[in-house]
Amino acid sequence: xxxxxxxxxxxxxxxxxxxxxxxxxxxxxxxxxxxxxxxxxxxxxxxxxxxxxxxxxxxxxxxxxxxxxxxxxxxxxxxxxxxxxxxxxxxxxxxxxxxxxxxxxxxxxxxxxxxxxxxxxxxxxxxxxxxxxxxxxxxxxxxxxxxxxxx
Numbered sequence: 237x238x239x240x241x242x243x244x245x246x247x248x249x250x251x252x253x254x255x256x257x258x259x260x261x262x263x264x265x266x267x268x269x270x271x272x273x274x275x276x277x278x279x280x281x282x283x284x285x286x287x288x289x290x291x292x293x294x295x296x297x298x299x300x301x302x303x304x305x306x307x308x309x310x311x312x313x314x315x316x317x318x319x320x321x322x323x324x325x326x327x328x329x330x331x332x333x334x335x336x337x338x339x340x341x342x343x344x345x346x347x348x349x350x351x352x353x354x355x356x357x358x359x360x361x362x363x364x365x366x367x368x369x370x371x372x373x374x375x376x377x378x379x380x381x382x383x384x385x386x387x
Contacts, residue, residue, distance in 0.1 A: 258339040258348065261316040268343035276372055276379070279344075284383050287336050291318070293386070296325040315339035330384025331366040337383035338368050347371035351380065 260268075270286065271279050296306060306325045315335040318324065324332045331350075338348040349369040357363055368381045 257314045257335045258342055258350075259314060259316065260339060260343045261314075263316055263319060264339045265343050267319075268340045271340065271344060276375075280370075280379070280381055280383070283337055283340050284381075287333055287383070288386055290322075291329075291333070292323045293326050293329060294323050296327050329386075332384075334366040334368050334384040337381070341368065341370050347373065 267286070271283055274282070294302075296302060302325070306328055309332070310328065311331050313321070313332060313335070315338070318332045318336055334350060338350060341348050347370070349371075351367050351369050353365045353367060355363055355365075365382075366384050368383045370379045370381060371377075372379070
């Protein structure tokens with residue numbers, strides 16, 4: 237079982253409430269029932285593993301058809317839609333996976349936010365990465381979870 241990174245003392249650049257993209261649909265609710273009980277951290281790991289076990293990660297290439305398809309989908313699909321399509325693009329999947337992670341977490345009763353993190357790579361390009369912010373009101377803790385990364 238992998239363990240998605242839990243980022244402590246992390247302040248994201250921007251946060252968004254989990255809205256329509258993370259709507260709890262009957263499909264999301266059905267999936268969430270698998271993760272009831274257990275410790276929160278092991279639940280995070282189990283949800284993460286389930287998502288990656290149930291999505292096909294397609295290679296992202298410079299082929300025009302692949303780039304066009306990925307651009308049409310990026311940041312537009314709901315968690316439910318991504319699950320029904322069943323595919324994400326390698327290196328571009330963070331937002332889709334985080335939407336699913338947030339929707340399942342919402343169905344389990346946690347407060348959720350999407351956070352966008354920005355950094356520059358060695359070439360000076362600005363990279364954007366999505367992470368999940370989960371609030372556990374019962375234990376008065378907040379977690380930043382890097383659910384959108386396979387390892």
